[in-house]
Amino acid sequence: MSDTVKILLNESDIPESWYNIAAELPEPLQPVLHPGTGQPIGPDDLAPLFPMALIGQEVSAEPTIEIPEEVRDVYRMWRPTPLYRARRLERALDTPARIYYKYEGTSPAGSHKPNTAVAQAYYNKAEGITKLTTETGAGQWGSALAFAGALFGLEVDVYMVKVSFQQKPYRRALMESYGARCVASPSDETEVGRRILAETPDSTGSLGIAISEAVEVAGGRDDTKYSLGSVLNHVLLHQTVVGQEAVKQMEMAGDYPDVIVACTGGGSNFAGLVFPFLGEKLRGGRDVRVVATEPTNCPTLTKGKFAYDFGDTGHLTPLVKMHTLGSTFVPPGFHAGGLRYHGMAPIVSHLKDLGIIEAMAFTQSQCFASGVQFARTEGIIPAPEATHAIQGAVVEALKCKEEGTARNILFNLSGHGNFDMQAYTDYFAGDLADEPYDEAALAEALSTLPPVAAE
Amino acid sequence: MSDTVKILLNESDIPESWYNIAAELPEPLQPVLHPGTGQPIGPDDLAPLFPMALIGQEVSAEPTIEIPEEVRDVYRMWRPTPLYRARRLERALDTPARIYYKYEGTSPAGSHKPNTAVAQAYYNKAEGITKLTTETGAGQWGSALAFAGALFGLEVDVYMVKVSFQQKPYRRALMESYGARCVASPSDETEVGRRILAETPDSTGSLGIAISEAVEVAGGRDDTKYSLGSVLNHVLLHQTVVGQEAVKQMEMAGDYPDVIVACTGGGSNFAGLVFPFLGEKLRGGRDVRVVATEPTNCPTLTKGKFAYDFGDTGHLTPLVKMHTLGSTFVPPGFHAGGLRYHGMAPIVSHLKDLGIIEAMAFTQSQCFASGVQFARTEGIIPAPEATHAIQGAVVEALKCKEEGTARNILFNLSGHGNFDMQAYTDYFAGDLADEPYDEAALAEALSTLPPVAAE
Numbered sequence: 001m002s003d004t005v006k007i008l009l010n011e012s013d014i015p016e017s018w019y020n021i022a023a024e025l026p027e028p029l030q031p032v033l034h035p036g037t038g039q040p041i042g043p044d045d046l047a048p049l050f051p052m053a054l055i056g057q058e059v060s061a062e063p064t065i066e067i068p069e070e071v072r073d074v075y076r077m078w079r080p081t082p083l084y085r086a087r088r089l090e091r092a093l094d095t096p097a098r099i100y101y102k103y104e105g106t107s108p109a110g111s112h113k114p115n116t117a118v119a120q121a122y123y124n125k126a127e128g129i130t131k132l133t134t135e136t137g138a139g140q141w142g143s144a145l146a147f148a149g150a151l152f153g154l155e156v157d158v159y160m161v162k163v164s165f166q167q168k169p170y171r172r173a174l175m176e177s178y179g180a181r182c183v184a185s186p187s188d189e190t191e192v193g194r195r196i197l198a199e200t201p202d203s204t205g206s207l208g209i210a211i212s213e214a215v216e217v218a219g220g221r222d223d224t225k226y227s228l229g230s231v232l233n234h235v236l237l238h239q240t241v242v243g244q245e246a247v248k249q250m251e252m253a254g255d256y257p258d259v260i261v262a263c264t265g266g267g268s269n270f271a272g273l274v275f276p277f278l279g280e281k282l283r284g285g286r287d288v289r290v291v292a293t294e295p296t297n298c299p300t301l302t303k304g305k306f307a308y309d310f311g312d313t314g315h316l317t318p319l320v321k322m323h324t325l326g327s328t329f330v331p332p333g334f335h336a337g338g339l340r341y342h343g344m345a346p347i348v349s350h351l352k353d354l355g356i357i358e359a360m361a362f363t364q365s366q367c368f369a370s371g372v373q374f375a376r377t378e379g380i381i382p383a384p385e386a387t388h389a390i391q392g393a394v395v396e397a398l399k400c401k402e403e404g405t406a407r408n409i410l411f412n413l414s415g416h417g418n419f420d421m422q423a424y425t426d427y428f429a430g431d432l433a434d435e436p437y438d439e440a441a442l443a444e445a446l447s448t449l450p451p452v453a454a455e
Numbered sequence: 456m457s458d459t460v461k462i463l464l465n466e467s468d469i470p471e472s473w474y475n476i477a478a479e480l481p482e483p484l485q486p487v488l489h490p491g492t493g494q495p496i497g498p499d500d501l502a503p504l505f506p507m508a509l510i511g512q513e514v515s516a517e518p519t520i521e522i523p524e525e526v527r528d529v530y531r532m533w534r535p536t537p538l539y540r541a542r543r544l545e546r547a548l549d550t551p552a553r554i555y556y557k558y559e560g561t562s563p564a565g566s567h568k569p570n571t572a573v574a575q576a577y578y579n580k581a582e583g584i585t586k587l588t589t590e591t592g593a594g595q596w597g598s599a600l601a602f603a604g605a606l607f608g609l610e611v612d613v614y615m616v617k618v619s620f621q622q623k624p625y626r627r628a629l630m631e632s633y634g635a636r637c638v639a640s641p642s643d644e645t646e647v648g649r650r651i652l653a654e655t656p657d658s659t660g661s662l663g664i665a666i667s668e669a670v671e672v673a674g675g676r677d678d679t680k681y682s683l684g685s686v687l688n689h690v691l692l693h694q695t696v697v698g699q700e701a702v703k704q705m706e707m708a709g710d711y712p713d714v715i716v717a718c719t720g721g722g723s724n725f726a727g728l729v730f731p732f733l734g735e736k737l738r739g740g741r742d743v744r745v746v747a748t749e750p751t752n753c754p755t756l757t758k759g760k761f762a763y764d765f766g767d768t769g770h771l772t773p774l775v776k777m778h779t780l781g782s783t784f785v786p787p788g789f790h791a792g793g794l795r796y797h798g799m800a801p802i803v804s805h806l807k808d809l810g811i812i813e814a815m816a817f818t819q820s821q822c823f824a825s826g827v828q829f830a831r832t833e834g835i836i837p838a839p840e841a842t843h844a845i846q847g848a849v850v851e852a853l854k855c856k857e858e859g860t861a862r863n864i865l866f867n868l869s870g871h872g873n874f875d876m877q878a879y880t881d882y883f884a885g886d887l888a889d890e891p892y893d894e895a896a897l898a899e900a901l902s903t904l905p906p907v908a909a910e
Contacts, residue, residue: 004531172880177879372632375605421624425627425628
């Protein structure tokens with residue numbers, strides 16, 4: 001029997017539409033609120049930051065939204081992505097489980113992020129925008145938008161958290177190779193940046209500050225919009241190409257997943273794989289357990305509160321109902337930078353609140369141990385974020401072994417770790433910190449959520 | 456018209472045999488000579504270092520050699536690799552040429568090197584070997600052998616040139632993630648290493664020293680063999696899966712290449728793409744121009760001498776007839792570490808000597824300029840080595856523009872640059888050195904080639 005089971009699709013199998021789970025939820029999402037009035041916001045409130053096409057998708061009630069041919073043409077550069085059965089990992093775990101994984105690291109930027117970056121660049125370009133601003137922490141999102149900007153001829157300014165800018169020069173080089181401008185944040189290019197530098201000249205920055213800088217620049221210029229890599233409905237929507245392909249590939253494999261695992265930071269790779277399967281379940285089709293995995297040190301779904309909160313530390317964004325650790329909560333440093341967000345996508349939070357999905361949290365030591373086992377059996381070096389999905393799949397596979405049952409496990413390998421090797425260096429040197437987050441700080445952050453009339 | 460043209464094969468199209476061009480050369484290769492006796496060496500001379508199956512392939516006169524199913528099964532992890540038409544690059548160059556490229560960076564280790572690493576690991580395992588030793592400079596080869604060793608359960612010790620070991624910690628982390636042991640060379644693990652450290656305690660190492668260490672360890676143990684990533688006939692043989700796939704893919708595209716370009720260090724990615732096309736030409740089939748591209752600072756094919764020489768600086772290897780800059784020639788530092796070899800594969804050298812292939816040399820500044828243009832149009836960050844192939848293709852495409860002719864250009868994009876971002880950082884900072892090699896040193900190295908009776 002062949003050890004390598006790779007399930008490939010044809011180019012004609014690239015989905016022709018995105019799947020909008022918001023249209024099929026058993027209870028509707030809570031509205032997004034204006035922080036000043038406490039009233040639901042409308043399209044006009046978002047227009048300075050996003051093109052109308054994306055605002056339309058953000059609030060759409062249609063179950064499917066057609067993918068423009070120009071976007072599908074770029075998807076063709078790396079899509080459809082492969083789905084593998086992890087036979088070598090199964091053997092190493094000595095499990096009766098069948099483990100499958102969808103691999104999104106084949107995109108030029110190395111993760112699932114280009115699925116939405118390309119769409120966002122396209123719609124901005126179509127509405128006459130010439131420049132996009134965004135923030136990046138670990139750098140996966142900034143790299144993806146830089147790539148998309150190069151293809152559509154858009155300028156891209158990436159405000160990169162200063163400490164990451166300094167620690168990850170190769171992420172910056174990647175963005176610059178795609179022609180983007182990468183700015184250490186806080187910078188002297190914005191009011192908010194100058195104010196922070198005046199108060200704290202040696203500030204190492206934060207995602208909250210970087211968001212504020214990117215938003216300020218985009219809000220002040222007609223030719224410039226802002227772009228976000230996760231959390232928002234339209235971003236999750238664009239990622240559903242992942243799961244739609246996986247549905248077909250699992251059919252070709254002749255197996256349906258009993259459990260699906262994906263890691264969650266803002267929720268986009270999770271949504272991408274999971275929503276098309278959940279849609280079938282919500283329509284009364286086949287059942288499936290769905291598990292979101294997150295770091296114990298940023299336990300948004302497992303320890304957070306489902307409440308209205310700001311999306312950023314600087315409180316410039318609208319209020320959204322989501323699982324949150326409080327916008328002032330600062331998790332300890334760990335390598336899965338893409339999972340260090342205090343909030344969670346409203347749709348993912350809503351599904352968790354309704355009991356439709358589960359969540360598990362793991363330490364980074366647990367995740368890297370499984371990530372290294374995966375690399376040595378399946379050959380791919382996973383991104384630190386993706387090791388959380390692997391660890392979830394391993395836990396489920398070992399449960400199968402204990403129970404002597406052969407379940408089908410599917411997980412999302414959302415990106416490769418080629419730009420994250422410092423994490424592996426630290427792991428092998430025994431330097432991976434697993435110090436827990438500060439319980440008192442979390443309690444404090446959770447106690448200061450904004451009061452919202454609508455609640 | 457679609458901008459993305461990606462030509463994919465099915466798994467069943469993975470070649471079932473390797474193509475051995477040595478069997479079809481118009482004149483036979485010159486024999487490999489024993490440095491002491493000046494007489495041709497036999498299989499027994501190589502047996503301490505290589506398994507018999509590979510020695511058989513090294514001297515085979517069969518035009519095809521069957522690929523074991525166990526090797527094809529691992530190839531399936533990433534093969535067949537895609538062939539792209541570079542429409543976006545064509546448009547940026549405003550050329551009537553049709554530019555195609557075969558992309559080998561989709562392998563888990565990120566280059567073409569696993570094509571032979573997997574085969575070598577398989578044959579060693581089949582003959583009861585438990586451990587492989589090798590050397591690595593830039594790290595692409597060491598990473599590939601570490602990957603292959605993990606899959607076949609072989610220990611892998613990589614002697615990495617000390618200066619690279621220190622400058623490229625992420626390459627080391629990659630090899631360790633695959634379970635290999637990475638040793639800074641010169642080390643105190645070998646006689647030659649200890650001798651050099653005693654003489655020069657602060658030696659930064661060289662590929663020649665690292666080869667000597669790996670050979671010494673393998674030669675002294677029955678359970679251990681040595682593995683090489685280029686130059687040798689059997690290594691080039693294994694790479695011909697690349698070109699065999701490309702022949703089919705160009706047929707599917709409805710175009711036959713007028714010119715094929717690949718970069719040359721030891722010759723393996725060049726041979727892999729080119730030999731199956733050249734085989735057709737040698738059998739009286741379609742004609743094709745073939746261009747090897749190399750760094751101006753290590754101009755083996757363009758400035759070297761076709762003569763018997765040692766493969767290593769330490770003069771432990773047999774003598775082979777090849778283009779050489781002299782085994783004592785030390786090229787200036789540049790980022791394409793995989794192209795910094797004083798010699799060239801004997802078969803590639805022979806083809807050049809017969810006038811069947813051409814060669815061009817480029818500075819690294821020229822190559823990086825084309826590499827960045829490629830990244831911004833085609834989306835893939837090329838390895839520094841591969842930028843030499845891109846630059847060759849760009850020169851040919853601009854020639855088409857000047858002449859107003861639409862030729863088909865095919866090149867080998869042998870690997871991605873994800874582990875080489877320091878090179879891009881230096882390029883953007885304007886720090887890429889292009890200081891030429893020392894003419895007097897080259898003349899000196901060429902004047903001290905070993906005297907060989909057989910010549």
